[in-house]
Amino acid sequence: MNIKSQKEKCVVIVGAGPAGLAIAKALSGMGFIINIIDPKNKQEIVSPSYDGREIALTHQSQIFMEKLGIWQKIPEKFISYIKKAKVLDDDITESILIGDLIDKGGEIGFLVSNYIIRKASYEALIDSRRKNKDIEFSFSDEVIDVQNFDSFSEVKLRSGNTINAKLVISSDSRFSKIRTLLGIPSDMFDFGRDMLVCSMKHSKTHDRTAWEWFTYGYTLALLPMRKKFDDRQYESSVIVTMTKQEINNLLSLDEESFNQNITQKFKRFFGDMVLTSPCYSYPLVSVYPKKFVADRYVLIGDAAVGMHPVTAHGYNFVLKGIKTLTGLIDEASQTKEDIGSISLLKKYNRRHKAATKPLYLFTKLIIAIFTKEDSSAKKIRKIFIKLGQLTFIQKTFTKLLMKE
Numbered sequence: 517m518n519i520k521s522q523k524e525k526c527v528v529i530v531g532a533g534p535a536g537l538a539i540a541k542a543l544s545g546m547g548f549i550i551n552i553i554d555p556k557n558k559q560e561i562v563s564p565s566y567d568g569r570e571i572a573l574t575h576q577s578q579i580f581m582e583k584l585g586i587w588q589k590i591p592e593k594f595i596s597y598i599k600k601a602k603v604l605d606d607d608i609t610e611s612i613l614i615g616d617l618i619d620k621g622g623e624i625g626f627l628v629s630n631y632i633i634r635k636a637s638y639e640a641l642i643d644s645r646r647k648n649k650d651i652e653f654s655f656s657d658e659v660i661d662v663q664n665f666d667s668f669s670e671v672k673l674r675s676g677n678t679i680n681a682k683l684v685i686s687s688d689s690r691f692s693k694i695r696t697l698l699g700i701p702s703d704m705f706d707f708g709r710d711m712l713v714c715s716m717k718h719s720k721t722h723d724r725t726a727w728e729w730f731t732y733g734y735t736l737a738l739l740p741m742r743k744k745f746d747d748r749q750y751e752s753s754v755i756v757t758m759t760k761q762e763i764n765n766l767l768s769l770d771e772e773s774f775n776q777n778i779t780q781k782f783k784r785f786f787g788d789m790v791l792t793s794p795c796y797s798y799p800l801v802s803v804y805p806k807k808f809v810a811d812r813y814v815l816i817g818d819a820a821v822g823m824h825p826v827t828a829h830g831y832n833f834v835l836k837g838i839k840t841l842t843g844l845i846d847e848a849s850q851t852k853e854d855i856g857s858i859s860l861l862k863k864y865n866r867r868h869k870a871a872t873k874p875l876y877l878f879t880k881l882i883i884a885i886f887t888k889e890d891s892s893a894k895k896i897r898k899i900f901i902k903l904g905q906l907t908f909i910q911k912t913f914t915k916l917l918m919k920e
């Protein structure tokens with residue numbers, strides 16, 4: 517059977533990142549033929565390498581991942597538990613504490629490496645593919661054009677292949693070329709900073725608390741990882757946000773100087789800190805398109821909402837969008853409605869915007885406040901921390917983080 521010719525049932529997914537794999541998993545078994553395309557080769561998708569990202573997951577995300585069969589593919593030793601989160605201004609003694617008011621023993625979220633999530637998503641998808649025989653991969657290939665012909669879309673690949681589909685789902689990263697090709701404008705904000713990420717071990721406990729520390733000059737974050745050293749050492753994911761030049765300077769240090777530098781930056785709060793992984797850096801650019809949909813075309817994942825990682829919500833929003841879209845597609849397919857109809861896609865557009873825009877804007881506001889260092893900005897930063905210390909605000913933050 518040439519499944520590429522069955523355009524009435526065909527869904528094309530552009531990109532096999534965490535979003536593309538998860539939506540394919542959610543759609544498998546609904547009666548579609550799903551084509552996933554990615555320029556990466558098979559090995560990179562089947563067995564992705566460590567990329568420095570540790571993903572903080574909410575309870576809602578964990579529940580949805582379990583429903584998709586992804587969570588079950590993550591070995592327990594790769595899951596860390598976050599009990600609290602702390603937001604600090606330059607003065608280390610003043611902080612907003614999130615999660616301190618929940619029941620004893622509870623956690624506000626989980627931490628799993630991005631490459632483990634990708635691997636687990638692929639493995640869960642392979643289970644469905646075996647069972648439903650409705651998934652086709654095109655690795656080492658790339659979508660280069662999408663044309664809409666009223667009742668179907670024609671997707672052209674670099675290899676010369678063409679696929680006709682009822683719906684094209686774009687999960688091709690925050691820098692989505694297909695989104696640009698189809699003329700969807702985006703609010704794209706370059707923060708002018710890069711993020712360096714790595715894992716480090718340290719002698720003093722992190723107490724399963726995540727840190728976001730806005731010092732004057734740079735921002736530090738620390739995400740508590742599962743203890744895995746016998747020598748009374750703890751491990752955390754460390755994130756340093758600075759200019760690209762400053763990050764390059766940091767990366768040019770030998771390992772001992774790098775360790776000393778980070779230990780000093782954290783004011784020895786966690787004792788001596790020692791690198792346990794390679795370092796990676798990412799440019800800080802957030803993206804929010806004017807709309808998530810066009811004719812027979814829909815954006816999900818970072819292609820829809822490219823968050824600044826400070827509020828740790830990129831992948832959580834990926835899952836939220838998938839839940840909304842696949843819910844609508846499921847309903848439509850049961851009533852034999854066209855799954856690529858603009859009225860259905862507009863419903864997704866409205867719901868996903870309502871779910872993501874407030875936090876997207878709030879995140880930009882936090883960055884705007886906490887990266888300015890003139891005297892009035894310093895006053896505003898202090899007021900923000902004081903307000904955040906009020907019990908009802910802490911409770912609201914905690915509820916929001918656990919619910920989203």
Ligand SMILES: Cc1cc2nc3c(=O)[nH]c(=O)nc-3n(C[C@H](O)[C@H](O)[C@H](O)COP(=O)(O)OP(=O)(O)OC[C@H]3O[C@@H](n4cnc5c(N)ncnc54)[C@H](O)[C@@H]3O)c2cc1C
Pocket residue numbers: 530531532533534535536553554555556569570571572573630657658659660687688689690693694711713798816817818819825828829830831832833834
């Ligand atoms: C440092 C850092 C820390 C983060 N921390 C958190 C966190 O704590 N919590 C959280 O929720 N989120 C976090 N995130 C965000 C999270 O990593 C992203 O939201 C998530 O990885 C997005 O997945 P995606 O599949 O949408 O995009 P991507 O992972 O970018 O995947 C896109 C895929 O599309 C493919 N592609 C590109 N162009 C084409 C084309 N033309 N045709 C076919 N395929 C194409 C690419 O090869 C790639 O495989 C963090 C991000 C960073 C950088």
